[in-house]
Amino acid sequence: MAYWLFKTEPDAFGIDDLMSRPEQTEPWDGVRNYQARNFLRDLITKGDKVFIYHSSCKHVGIAGVAEVVVGGYPDTTQFDPEAKYYDPKSSPDNPRWYRVDVKFVEKFSQVLPLSTIKSLPGITELGLVKKGHRLSIMPVTDSEWDLLYKAAKG
DNA sequence: GCCAACGTTGGC
DNA sequence: GCCAACGTTGGC
Numbered sequence: 001m002a003y004w005l006f007k008t009e010p011d012a013f014g015i016d017d018l019m020s021r022p023e024q025t026e027p028w029d030g031v032r033n034y035q036a037r038n039f040l041r042d043l044i045t046k047g048d049k050v051f052i053y054h055s056s057c058k059h060v061g062i063a064g065v066a067e068v069v070v071g072g073y074p075d076t077t078q079f080d081p082e083a084k085y086y087d088p089k090s091s092p093d094n095p096r097w098y099r100v101d102v103k104f105v106e107k108f109s110q111v112l113p114l115s116t117i118k119s120l121p122g123i124t125e126l127g128l129v130k131k132g133h134r135l136s137i138m139p140v141t142d143s144e145w146d147l148l149y150k151a152a153k154g
Numbered sequence: 155g156c157c158a159a160c161g162t163t164g165g166c
Numbered sequence: 167g168c169c170a171a172c173g174t175t176g177g178c
Contacts, residue, residue, distance in 0.1 A: 007176090033161080056176055114177080134160055134175055 003140040004044060005051040005062070005128065006102075015052045015063040018104040029075045029099040030085045036137035041098040043139075045071040050102060051140065051148065053128070054111060061113040062152055070101035112152040122147045 006028060008014055018026060031040060048068040054060060074095035077083040090096035118129050127138035140148070 009176095035161095060177070133177090136175090 002043065002045070002048045003050075003142065003145040004039070004048060004068075005053050005126075005138050005140050006066075007053045007055045007136045009056045010054045010063070011057060014054055014057075015104075015107045018052065018064070018066060018102070019107050022104045025069045025101040025103050027075075027099050027101050029077050029097075031075070031099065031136060032085060032087070032097060033136060036135060037096070037098055039137050039139070040100055041072040043072075044068055044100050044137075049105070049145070051145075059111040059113065061111040061117065062108070062148060063111045064107040065105040065149075066102040067105050068100050069103050072098045072100055075099040108152045110152075110154075112148065116151060117148065120147055120151060 010016070013026075028040075031037060046068055050066045050068060051062045052064045052066055054063045074092070075085070075097040077085045078087040078090045078095065078097045079092055080086055081088075085097070087096055114128065117123055117126070123129055123144060126140065126144055127133060127135050
């Protein structure tokens with residue numbers, strides 16, 4: 001079992017959307033970055049836990065937790081010419097982009113702010129706080145998860 | 155809305 | 167394979 005952090009813009013899809021349909025699994029699709037794709041395709045598996053991180057919004061930070069219910073499989077939106085994330089260079093024989101399915105686990109009573117995350121002594125290697133902080137899917141170590149989870153719960 | 159820091163593209 | 171130009175991300 002591994003830990004991850006997924007970024008999302010809550011105006012489009014956020015922890016409240018996940019929470020509103022707790023019985024349903026939600027496809028985490030539309031990821032079009034190769035490094036993130038590799039995580040989705042090769043490393044993210046059923047049972048992994050995920051921090052849901054809200055970006056580009058008023059309260060930037062970790063908003064809650066989800067769980068992976070289906071590991072990496074081809075993101076079919078890449079084959080649909082009508083879809084926003086259509087990729088004409090991809091084909092079902094040789095899919096370029098992958099997704100996973102997640103389900104809601106928990107919404108924190110308050111978003112753990114990015115400023116707090118940055119101030120935690122044990123959080124120095126997390127992708128969020130390092131220079132290249134644009135990755136939309138990143139690994140979280142066990143100790144980082146514990147620290148962040150405790151901080152989020154207050 | 156600004157802008158720094160990235161990733162991607164395409165000419166050569 | 168280099169690298170400039172371009173587009174995107176994302177905090178502020």
